[in-house]
Amino acid sequence: MSVILRGRTVVPGTVEGEALVSHEPISGWGGIDPARGVIIEPRHELFGVCFTGKILVFPSAKGSSGWSGFFQTTRLTGSAPIGMIIGRVSAKSALGAVVTRVPAVTDLDADPCEVIATGDWVRIDNGTVEVTKQ
Amino acid sequence: MFLTDEEKRMRDGAEGDAVAAAMDLLIRYSSALDAERLCDIRNVAGTMTQPSPVKARLVAEGGWDKAFAVINLDSDLDLTIPPMAVPTCQLQHGFGDDSIGVVPYPEANVLLQADAEAFYGRHGVNILATCTPYQVGNLPLRGEHCAWMESSAVIYANSVLGARTNCEGIASTGAASLTGKIPCWGNHRDENRFGTHLIYVRGQLVESFQDWGMLGYFAGGVAGEDHPVITGSISRPDLTELKHFGAAAATSGGVELYHIPGITPEAPSTEAAFGDRTAPPEPVVYGPNERQAVYETLNEIGSSPDVDFVLLGCPHASVDQIRQAAALLDGKRLSDSTELWIMAPRALKVMADRSGYTEVIERAGGRVLADSCPAMSRAAPRGTRVFATDSAKQAHYLPAILGIEAWFGTLEECVDAAVTGRWNGRLN
Numbered sequence: 079m080s081v082i083l084r085g086r087t088v089v090p091g092t093v094e095g096e097a098l099v100s101h102e103p104i105s106g107w108g109g110i111d112p113a114r115g116v117i118i119e120p121r122h123e124l125f126g127v128c129f130t131g132k133i134l135v136f137p138s139a140k141g142s143s144g145w146s147g148f149f150q151t152t153r154l155t156g157s158a159p160i161g162m163i164i165g166r167v168s169a170k171s172a173l174g175a176v177v178t179r180v181p182a183v184t185d186l187d188a189d190p191c192e193v194i195a196t197g198d199w200v201r202i203d204n205g206t207v208e209v210t211k212q
Numbered sequence: 213m214f215l216t217d218e219e220k221r222m223r224d225g226a227e228g229d230a231v232a233a234a235m236d237l238l239i240r241y242s243s244a245l246d247a248e249r250l251c252d253i254r255n256v257a258g259t260m261t262q263p264s265p266v267k268a269r270l271v272a273e274g275g276w277d278k279a280f281a282v283i284n285l286d287s288d289l290d291l292t293i294p295p296m297a298v299p300t301c302q303l304q305h306g307f308g309d310d311s312i313g314v315v316p317y318p319e320a321n322v323l324l325q326a327d328a329e330a331f332y333g334r335h336g337v338n339i340l341a342t343c344t345p346y347q348v349g350n351l352p353l354r355g356e357h358c359a360w361m362e363s364s365a366v367i368y369a370n371s372v373l374g375a376r377t378n379c380e381g382i383a384s385t386g387a388a389s390l391t392g393k394i395p396c397w398g399n400h401r402d403e404n405r406f407g408t409h410l411i412y413v414r415g416q417l418v419e420s421f422q423d424w425g426m427l428g429y430f431a432g433g434v435a436g437e438d439h440p441v442i443t444g445s446i447s448r449p450d451l452t453e454l455k456h457f458g459a460a461a462a463t464s465g466g467v468e469l470y471h472i473p474g475i476t477p478e479a480p481s482t483e484a485a486f487g488d489r490t491a492p493p494e495p496v497v498y499g500p501n502e503r504q505a506v507y508e509t510l511n512e513i514g515s516s517p518d519v520d521f522v523l524l525g526c527p528h529a530s531v532d533q534i535r536q537a538a539a540l541l542d543g544k545r546l547s548d549s550t551e552l553w554i555m556a557p558r559a560l561k562v563m564a565d566r567s568g569y570t571e572v573i574e575r576a577g578g579r580v581l582a583d584s585c586p587a588m589s590r591a592a593p594r595g596t597r598v599f600a601t602d603s604a605k606q607a608h609y610l611p612a613i614l615g616i617e618a619w620f621g622t623l624e625e626c627v628d629a630a631v632t633g634r635w636n637g638r639l640n
Contacts, residue, residue: 108612121509143361147382154266169378172241173383
């Protein structure tokens with residue numbers, strides 16, 4: 079079964095891969111280890127989970143303004159996600175997606191954190207997201 | 213998006229490759245935000261000097277010009293970085309040479325940062341070296357457009373000073389420093405500065421430093437990235453309490469702007485805080501049960517009462533906070549098993565030194581340290597397993613960053629823990 083979501087391009091491009099879905103906002107600084115691509119916030123639902131090579135689906139960015147710098151570092155160390163699907167964009171996540179240099183999309187016509195589940199196969203084509211449920 | 217003729221010239225290289233790269237980043241970033249245009253700014257607070265493994269590698273490859281190009285402009289080009297186009301300051305960064313022998317922190321980082329300070333100083337960066345530029349002379353005016361990083365400084369600038377900045381990042385502040393431009397989006401626009409959530413404090417009076425931090429942590433959880441408006445049973449806060457409140461709200465959520473009717477400048481009344489256009493939303497109550505729940509959340513990473521380390525000054529302490537700590541430590545002696553650090557802006561440490569506060573604190577065995585903090589520098593006293601703090605922000609972050617337990621309490625409880633080596637905090 080596949081579902082099409084339409085939204086707004088944050089960073090242009092096309093990519094496909096496995097989704098990793100966070101229902102909670104993600105912190106950059108103090109929330110991820112950019113050397114390993116792992117979420118390190120103890121209270122977080124994805125504590126200990128690696129996002130490297132995944133399409134990261136999350137509602138919003140929270141916390142420090144180091145957010146974009148930490149995600150830029152994941153690009154420079156090779157631990158970055160390959161795409162981002164962002165529920166609601168802020169300065170932190172918009173800049174973060176830009177400097178991670180991966181296709182990113184937001185303002186979808188349905189809540190991506192509800193429609194997409196971890197493990198689903200996702201294709202981002204600029205402002206369009208195709209979700210193949212697993 | 214709309215670009216002025218001046219901005220087009222910058223984009224096309226009329227002011228050099230580095231300015232063109234900066235404008236390219238600002239255009240990509242504006243597109244990501246769906247911003248219609250840029251606005252002029254002449255107050256940038258960013259970070260360039262903070263050591264990191266990636267930065268050390270880039271400096272070794274191509275000097276600070278290369279590091280700034282990659283990290284601060286997100287550019288792969290070989291650029292020569294010109295002087296800052298507008299007033300720009302360095303926020304908190306790593307530890308300096310006076311930390312050697314006190315803080316377990318790589319000396320290579322101290323040297324790298326000293327080299328960075330020399331380079332960026334020559335390029336016109338004011339090395340404030342604090343997360344609280346507003347405590348040491350960088351006080352934007354109401355309505356002034358800025359490009360600031362540091363979530364606790366951003367929320368203070370927007371809410372308490374009435375200045376206008378989004379929570380910018382390393383690359384956007386880098387690009388702003390060479391162009392004097394930032395996307396005119398979000399908090400820069402009148403229509404985006406109204407309250408969205410109403411929080412009503414009842415059944416208790418929020419008046420202590422600790423209580424303002426807990427209320428901020430609650431407000432961030434309620435409002436997320438939106439704008440809480442705080443009403444009800446609250447005292448008139450001072451700078452340190454709003455510093456703590458904002459840092460906490462920006463930690464549990466992504467709050468960049470709040471209003472306290474009658475206190476903060478854009479909210480003469482609750483109605484004005486919501487823009488006089490819509491009825492305020494239904495209030496979310498912050499009562500004794502909610503307060504208890506926040507306290508328990510901030511203390512859930514603590515289990516051992518044996519405290520190795522007490523950390524004060526997050527965000528960086530005011531000179532009066534240093535004075536208060538000195539008064540509590542006067543004539544006392546820290547437990548042999550416990551260290552106490554107070555983090556402060558270097559300019560205020562100089563005042564604390566001259567006022568005799570540092571001497572009192574050092575006589576008790578504590579330290580006043582400048583420029584950095586354990587979270588920024590991933591550095592705590594050797595062997596730290598359990599730390600205590602009066603900062604909701606550090607209680608939230610440091611367990612994740614250093615893998616240690618945390619206790620959150622009052623200044624008095626933290627000083628008691630430093631003297632006895634035991635945590636005896638409880639919510640009163």
